Amino acid sequence: MGSAQVRQTSKGKLPRWLTSEHPLPWLFPVTSILVVFGLYPVLYSLWLSFYKRNPATRTEKFLPSWNWNKLIGDERVWDAVTVTFTYAAIALTIQLVLGMLIALLLDSDRRGFGLFRALMTLPLVVPPAVTGMMFLLMYDSSFGVISNALYSLNLLSPDHPILGSGSTALWGVIVADVWQWTPFMVLIMLAGLRALPKEPFEAASIDGATAFQSFFFLTLPMMSKIIALAVLVRGIDLFRIFDYVKVMTDSGPGTATETLTAYAGTVYFKSANFSYASTVALATLILVLVVSTVFIKVFKIRF
Amino acid sequence: MASVKISKLEKQYGAVKVLHSLNLEFADGKFVVLLGPSGCGKSTLLRMIAGLESISSGDVYFDDVRVNDIHSKDRNVAMVFQNYALYAHMSVRKNMAFSMRLKKVDKKIQDEKVAWASSILGLDDYLDRLPKELSGGQRQRVAMGRAIVRDPDVFLFDEPLSNLDAKLRVQMRTEIKDLHQRLKTTTVYVTHDQIEAMTMADEVIIMRDGRIEQSGSPMEIYDRPDNLFVAQFIGSPGMNIIECQVAEDSGVLYAVLDTLCLPLPVNSNVSPGQKIYYGIRPEHLIAAKAPMSFGSSSERLKTESGVVRVVEPTGPEIHVYAKLAGQDVCSISRERIMWAPGDEIFLQPDLQHVHLFDGETQIAL
Numbered sequence: 001m002g003s004a005q006v007r008q009t010s011k012g013k014l015p016r017w018l019t020s021e022h023p024l025p026w027l028f029p030v031t032s033i034l035v036v037f038g039l040y041p042v043l044y045s046l047w048l049s050f051y052k053r054n055p056a057t058r059t060e061k062f063l064p065s066w067n068w069n070k071l072i073g074d075e076r077v078w079d080a081v082t083v084t085f086t087y088a089a090i091a092l093t094i095q096l097v098l099g100m101l102i103a104l105l106l107d108s109d110r111r112g113f114g115l116f117r118a119l120m121t122l123p124l125v126v127p128p129a130v131t132g133m134m135f136l137l138m139y140d141s142s143f144g145v146i147s148n149a150l151y152s153l154n155l156l157s158p159d160h161p162i163l164g165s166g167s168t169a170l171w172g173v174i175v176a177d178v179w180q181w182t183p184f185m186v187l188i189m190l191a192g193l194r195a196l197p198k199e200p201f202e203a204a205s206i207d208g209a210t211a212f213q214s215f216f217f218l219t220l221p222m223m224s225k226i227i228a229l230a231v232l233v234r235g236i237d238l239f240r241i242f243d244y245v246k247v248m249t250d251s252g253p254g255t256a257t258e259t260l261t262a263y264a265g266t267v268y269f270k271s272a273n274f275s276y277a278s279t280v281a282l283a284t285l286i287l288v289l290v291v292s293t294v295f296i297k298v299f300k301i302r303f
Numbered sequence: 304m305a306s307v308k309i310s311k312l313e314k315q316y317g318a319v320k321v322l323h324s325l326n327l328e329f330a331d332g333k334f335v336v337l338l339g340p341s342g343c344g345k346s347t348l349l350r351m352i353a354g355l356e357s358i359s360s361g362d363v364y365f366d367d368v369r370v371n372d373i374h375s376k377d378r379n380v381a382m383v384f385q386n387y388a389l390y391a392h393m394s395v396r397k398n399m400a401f402s403m404r405l406k407k408v409d410k411k412i413q414d415e416k417v418a419w420a421s422s423i424l425g426l427d428d429y430l431d432r433l434p435k436e437l438s439g440g441q442r443q444r445v446a447m448g449r450a451i452v453r454d455p456d457v458f459l460f461d462e463p464l465s466n467l468d469a470k471l472r473v474q475m476r477t478e479i480k481d482l483h484q485r486l487k488t489t490t491v492y493v494t495h496d497q498i499e500a501m502t503m504a505d506e507v508i509i510m511r512d513g514r515i516e517q518s519g520s521p522m523e524i525y526d527r528p529d530n531l532f533v534a535q536f537i538g539s540p541g542m543n544i545i546e547c548q549v550a551e552d553s554g555v556l557y558a559v560l561d562t563l564c565l566p567l568p569v570n571s572n573v574s575p576g577q578k579i580y581y582g583i584r585p586e587h588l589i590a591a592k593a594p595m596s597f598g599s600s601s602e603r604l605k606t607e608s609g610v611v612r613v614v615e616p617t618g619p620e621i622h623v624y625a626k627l628a629g630q631d632v633c634s635i636s637r638e639r640i641m642w643a644p645g646d647e648i649f650l651q652p653d654l655q656h657v658h659l660f661d662g663e664t665q666i667a668l
Contacts, residue, residue, distance in 0.1 A: 199388030202355050207402035207449070208376040217401075221392045 042285070045278035053275040060275065067279040077280065079255055080263040081287070083170065087259060088238035091174045091181075095234060096227070098178070099185025104215075106186065107193045121187060123180045132247030135176040139163050139248075163249050166256040173244045173257055181237075185230055192226035193219070228299040232292055239288050260284040304488050305366040305456035306331040307352065312361035314347055314513075321347055322513045324361065329506070331366075332487045334480070338500040339510035340536070345493045346461055348510075352491060353459050354378050365456055381450035382459040386466060387442045389434040389449075395421075396430040399448045420448040423482070440471045447479070451486065458483075458490040464499065476502055497537050501525065509533050531665035534582050534658055540622060542582045542658065543632045551575040558659075563607060563628035568654045571668070578662025585635040587656035590623055591649045592640065611646040623648065 017024050049067050051060040071077055106117050123131070138146040139162045150156040162172045196219070204214050220227075242261040245251060251258035251266065258266070261284060268277035295301075307329040314322040321344045329335045337345040350356040352363055354375030363370050370378055390398050396417055397404075403413045421427050424444040434442055443463060450458060460479070464472045480503050483490050494500055500507045501521040508518040509532075517529040528534035534542045547560035549567070556573060558565040558581045565581055573579060589595070594606045609627035616622075623634045625648050634650060642648070659668040 197386075197388075199384050199386060200390055202353075202375075203382065203384060203388040203449070204390075204401070205355070205375045206353060206378075206380060206382045207453070208405045209401075210376065213405055217405075218390065224392075 042282075045282050048275045048278040049282055051275045053273055055272045067276050070276060071279050071283055076255060076258070076263060077260070077283070080258050080260045083255075083257060084239060084241070084259045084261075084284075087170060087174060087177075087241060087257075088235060091177045091238050092231065092235055094174070094178050095182045095185045096231065098182045099189050099230070100227075102182070102186045103189035103193055106190060117190065120183050122183070124183050126180065128180065128243040129247050131176055131180050132244045135172070135179070135244075136163070136248050139172055164253055166253050169249050169253060169257045173241075173248055176244050176248065177238070177241070181234065185234065188226060188230040188233075189223070192223050196222055224299075225301065228295075228301050232295055232301065235295070236288055236292055239284070239291075260287070304331050307457060307489060307491065308364040308367070309348075309352075310362045310364070312348070312351065312363065313359045314344070314351060314356065315359040320513065322351075322359075325513075325515060327508065327515070327518070329489055329491065331489055334483050334490045334492065334503060334505045336500040336504035336507050337491065337493045337510060338497060338507055338536075339495065339516075341495055342512075343510040344513040345495075345510050349382075349459055349461055349491060349493045352457070353380055353382050378457075379453070379455055380457045380459055381453045381455035382461065383443075383446045383450050383463045385462040387434070387446045389442060389445055391434055394431050394433060395426060395437070395445050395448075398434065398445055399452050401449065402453050416452045417448075420452045423451070423485075424448050424478075439467050440475065443467060443475060444478075447482070451482070455488060458488050460490065460492040460494075462494055463492075464494075465496070472499075479503065498539065501537070509536060527667070528582075528658065529667055531580055531582070531660045534660070534667075538584060540585050540633045540635070542584050543588060543630075545581045545627075545630050545632075546662070547579060547581050548662075549573045549575050549577045549579060560630070561628055563630070565607070565652060566654060567659070568657050571659060573659060573668060579668065580660040580662060580665065582658035582660060583652045584656060585622065585633040587653040588632060588634040589651045589653060590625075590634040590636055590640070591651070592646075594649050595651050606649040606651045609648050609650055611642050611644050611648050613644065614642045625650065 016022055019025070050062060050064040052063040052066040053060045102120070106113055106120065126134075135146075138144045141147050141158070141161045141164075147156070147162055150162075151158045156162070156168075160168070162168045200218055200222075201214055204218055209217065240261055241259050242265065245257050245259055245262045246265065249257045251262045255263075260280065264277050264280040264284065267273050267280060271277075307327075309325055309327040312322060312325045313320065325348065337348060339345045347356055351358055354370070354373065358371050365378065390401060393401065399417045399420055400413045403416065417430070418427075421430055424447060426441065426444055426448060429437060429441060429445075434445065437445065443466075446463070463479070464475050467475060476499060479492075483503075492499075492503065504521055506518060507521050507524050509516045509524065511532055517524055517533045524533060525537055528537065528542075531544065535544060545558070545560055545563070545565070547558040547563070547565065550557050550559040550564075556567045556571060556575065558567055558579060567573065591606070594608070607627055609625040609632070611623055611625050612631075613624040614621065615624070620635050620637055621640065621642070623636070623642050625632055625634065627650060632650065634648075660666065661668055
């Protein structure tokens with residue numbers, strides 16, 4: 001009755017598609033944000049990538065395949081792809097295993113575990129750039145704690161700067177990423193573990209399963225969807241890695257830690273070749289889409 | 304197969320004691336039912352036998368072997384849970400073979416055992432399905448299949464039928480009993496359903512608040528309840544209980560409440576003035592449309608008149624709920640007397656089946 005009355009009084013004042021009964025007013029805010037900050041930049045990048053830009057003369061010429069051909073022939077791009085995949089694969093594996101192990105440790109109703117679960121999330125609130133700076137200081141070869149610890153344990157020679165050497169720089173960046181993002185994995189795994197029903201585990205225990213057998217035969221399969229989702233979310237994130245690299249190594253030494261997004265940034269800001277930078281960025285997007293779609297199909301993830 | 308002995312078993316959660324020094328012995332091959340209202344500790348007791356719950360004090364023995372410190376995986380018990388506790392990601396076949404897979408039993412023997420169990424339980428057509436593709440009754444059977452392939456020393460059932468609908472429950476009841484008669488494995492069965500207990504058990508153990516109230520064969524418990532709680536808990540509809548006082552009239556004892564005057568069996572162990580609970584099962588409270596005469600002693604055994612409140616025909620019997628001197632009573636008769644609410648009803652207890660309980664201790668007199 002109430003809504004009928006409202007409709008009658010508002011009749012003639014507002015068109016129907018502007019009233020709260022119509023879906024349009026509800027969709028408008030999020031749609032406009034997506035269009036302005038999501039769709040427009042992608043389409044603009046696409047448009048840019050079809051132009052050959054001359055940074056010196058600051059002129060553009062419509063040559064649709066120029067940048068894409070350049071991309072395929074660009075060895076630095078392939079290097080960056082390798083670095084990105086290596087970085088993502090190593091960081092993801094460590095975060096996944098560590099996340100699961102820590103979650104298993106914290107999955108308890110005993111007193112005090114709630115506090116640990118809360119403390120665990122602290123690294124997540126630190127801005128990634130600050131994390132990068134923090135690790136930069138800890139890696140410093142004269143006063144950094146991590147460097148000094150490794151030197152005194154004879155695991156590293158003192159004339160070997162962690163971020164300054166091609167063989168260890170990527171690992172240095174990965175450690176910072178792992179420190180910051182493992183808690184995210186822990187959170188997802190914990191949510192999954194705590195939601196598991198208890199009875200099948202009791203049944204397994206009576207069926208004669210050891211703790212290890214319970215984990216491999218029950219916990220892992222029952223958690224598979226959650227693990228797959230965590231891998232997907234973190235994987236996409238790791239693919240777009242930019243901040244740690246920018247702050248800690250700036251793609252160096254040489255191009256040892258140059259990821260795809262870092263390379264796109266370099267092309268954009270240092271060479272001012274906007275159209276080629278857009279092409280590299282789009283290539284990253286396409287790569288992420290392809291890999292994650294295959295992953296979703298293979299692991300049958302449903303949202 | 305094994306006998307189970309429980310000695311001075313206690314369970315405490317912090318300051319709360321849920322089991323109070325229990326002593327029990329289940330002979331080998333018996334079907335024992337732990338019966339009691341929810342929260343009485345029956346499931347906790349079962350879980351302690353299974354090894355899923357720690358023991359605060361006391362001992363559990365299987366065939367004179369103390370199993371307190373033996374992990375549940377090494378106790379060789381099989382358990383069926385209320386909500387089935389199936390492995391959701393495994394097929395019926397894998398669910399049933401899981402314990403053998405853990406023990407690395409020969410694949411051929413695994414297949415044979417699964418085939419044997421599935422033929423007993425009628426699961427042959429469902430072996431490759433996932434639990435989510437089965438009905439409640441079928442899931443329950445898979446849980447039982449998982450238990451019987453083990454050749455366990457003891458079967459433990461934790462309210463296995465309470466998630467099933469009424470008809471299926473009756474059917475599964477028979478199947479479980481049949482299974483026990485075939486396998487003859489010691490079985491401990493927890494339920495709050497007294498019909499389940501009565502129909503299935505060799506021995507019923509009635510628990511309340513972590514204590515054993517009475518144990519014995521179903522009929523023993525039904526016919527000779529030790530106390531008021533057991534008398535009221537067993538039987539459906541429950542025993543009629545009237546709180547009254549013993550009075551004497553010319554050398555004959557009666558149980559009196561206001562205008563109500565109930566006859567007492569001869570040789571009752573009561574004295575005038577004593578407060579008692581007068582118990583009579585509905586089927587022993589005889590109802591009639593007119594006052595009944597009882598031969599020579601008709602004077603003494605006067606019938607009481609009441610008013611019919613509700614009539615429930617069940618088919619074989621008619622349950623009549625009536626008000627008798629302000630008390631709600633129920634009478635069951637197999638005669639097809641047509642009652643209507645508001646009718647006058649004459650009730651007469653069958654003196655051979657009267658149960659008397661002390662007014663204070665509530666213990667049978």
